[in-house]
Amino acid sequence: MASPIRIALQKSGRLSEDSYQLFKACGIRFDYGTGKLKSVSSNFAAEFLFLRDDDIPGYVEDGVADLGIVGENVAVETGRHVTTVHRLGFSKCRLSIAIPRGEAYTDIRDLDGKNIATSYPRLLGTYLAEQGVSAAIHEISGSVEIAPSIGLAEAVCDIVSSGSTLLSNGLKEVETIFRSEAIMIAHPALPAEKQTLLDQLLFRINAVQAAKNNKYIVLNAPNHAIPSIAKLLPGMKAPTVTPLATEGWSSVHSVINENAFWENIEAIRAAGAEGILVVPIEKMIN
Ligand SMILES: Nc1ncnc2c1ncn2[C@@H]1O[C@H](COP(=O)(O)OP(=O)(O)OP(=O)(O)O)[C@@H](O)[C@H]1O
Ligand SMILES: O=P(O)(O)OC[C@H]1O[C@H](OP(=O)(O)OP(=O)(O)O)[C@H](O)[C@@H]1O
Ligand SMILES: [Mg+2]
Structure with a gap:
């Protein structure tokens, strides 16, 4: 190896x-x-x-x-x-400025001259400079949301996902400064040999991510409906159509983005599709 x-x-x-x-x-x-x-x-x-x-x-x-x-x-x-x-x-979250819920807030200029506690002094400093706001940044390494209630700062800048940590600390989000994943x-x-290994790894990651966003669809339809169903389920190249044992009917197999599937499901049914199966895909390589 x-x-x-x-x-x-x-x-x-x-x-x-x-x-x-x-x-x-x-x-x-x-x-x-x-x-x-x-x-x-x-x-x-x-x-x-x-x-x-x-x-x-x-x-x-x-x-x-x-x-x-x-x-x-x-x-x-x-x-x-x-x-x-x-x-x-994954790990999608945002970095936001928050203040006590009872405080009035109009815009970012309200933070001028205030103290803001954060574990992200660089990101916050850049944002404040871009906005032309001059505030004092207090760097702390954790439990940032507690800062206003203990008199350390008037505002905080920390990671938010569901917002429940802000809520339970009596804070409200007023500015989002960065979105992260x-x-x-x-x-x-x-070096070249490590780059080759990285390329192999990225190939696998792309196959896994593509599979996650797509579903394998199997359905039955009368033959006359196949052209309109094929337009709604284009597949990786074109859908696979095989005859059923019942005369005049076929089975259609295709791959479709999950969001597109839900957007098109009514039209697919209206075109005559029956017995629709939606199957997860493990890897997908184009
Ligand atoms: N509530 C959340 N929801 C989603 N993603 C989050 C959330 N909190 C943090 N993250 C993301 O996950 C990363 C790691 O967060 P975590 O809380 O595990 O870090 P940490 O406590 O600094 O860990 P370590 O002990 O490794 O220093 C963050 O930098 C952020 O990108
Ligand atoms: O908006 P929410 O869904 O409440 O998430 C936000 C909280 O999640 C993270 O903390 P975590 O729970 O990872 O604890 P830690 O900061 O002690 O690591 C982050 O530091 C916030 O405090
Ligand atoms: Mg850490």
Whole structure:
């Protein structure tokens, strides 16, 4: 096997389980969650390091790891020189400014001269500078939402997903400054053999992601309805049509984006389709 590509994953947190599941779906096996800080894949030339997420961009920039999975918020905040090679679509969240619920708020200028607590001083500083607002940034490493109630700051800037943490701390979201999801980052100058391994990995990730967004459809229809159904279910090239044992009827097999399927389902039924099955796809390669 080639010398392994080193991949840094979050040891334990919001990114860990989805990161592991992604590699599992790509058919890459390794031990995870056993308290180990390092693991070698048994069937792909990869070695995994389990780290705090904040440290991952630095390790990737320094070349200690070749790849890493982090929130885009962390990748940008650390300011490390790394390349984004893929957007992964999980751990979606936003970085927002929030203030106590009872406070009036008109626009960003209301924050002029105020104190804002955050773990994201770089992202917040850039945003305030762009908006021409001058506020004092107080960097704290966690439990940011508590800051207004203990008199540390008049506002906070932190990660929001469902909004329930803000709600339970008596805060309201007033500005969204950054939208984030998990991304795969790489060292900016990978040697050729590592680049080959990255290309193989991205090929598998694309196949897994394409499969997730699409469904395999099987239905029965009278032969005269096939042309109009085929227009609604174009498939990867064209639908497969095979005769049923019942004279004048066929079975239609196709692949369709799940959103398009739900948008077209009434039209598909109205065209004469019956016995419609929707089947998940494991991998999809165009
Ligand atoms: N509530 C949430 N919903 C969705 N994604 C989130 C949420 N909170 C954080 N994230 C995303 O997941 C990333 C990791 O969050 P997590 O809370 O596990 O980090 P952490 O506590 O700093 O972990 P570590 O111990 O590794 O430093 C964040 O940087 C962000 O991109
Ligand atoms: O809008 P919500 O759905 O409530 O999510 C937002 C919260 O989630 C994250 O914290 P997490 O629960 O991961 O705890 P931590 O900050 O202690 O890691 C983040 O730091 C917010 O506090
Ligand atoms: Mg962290």
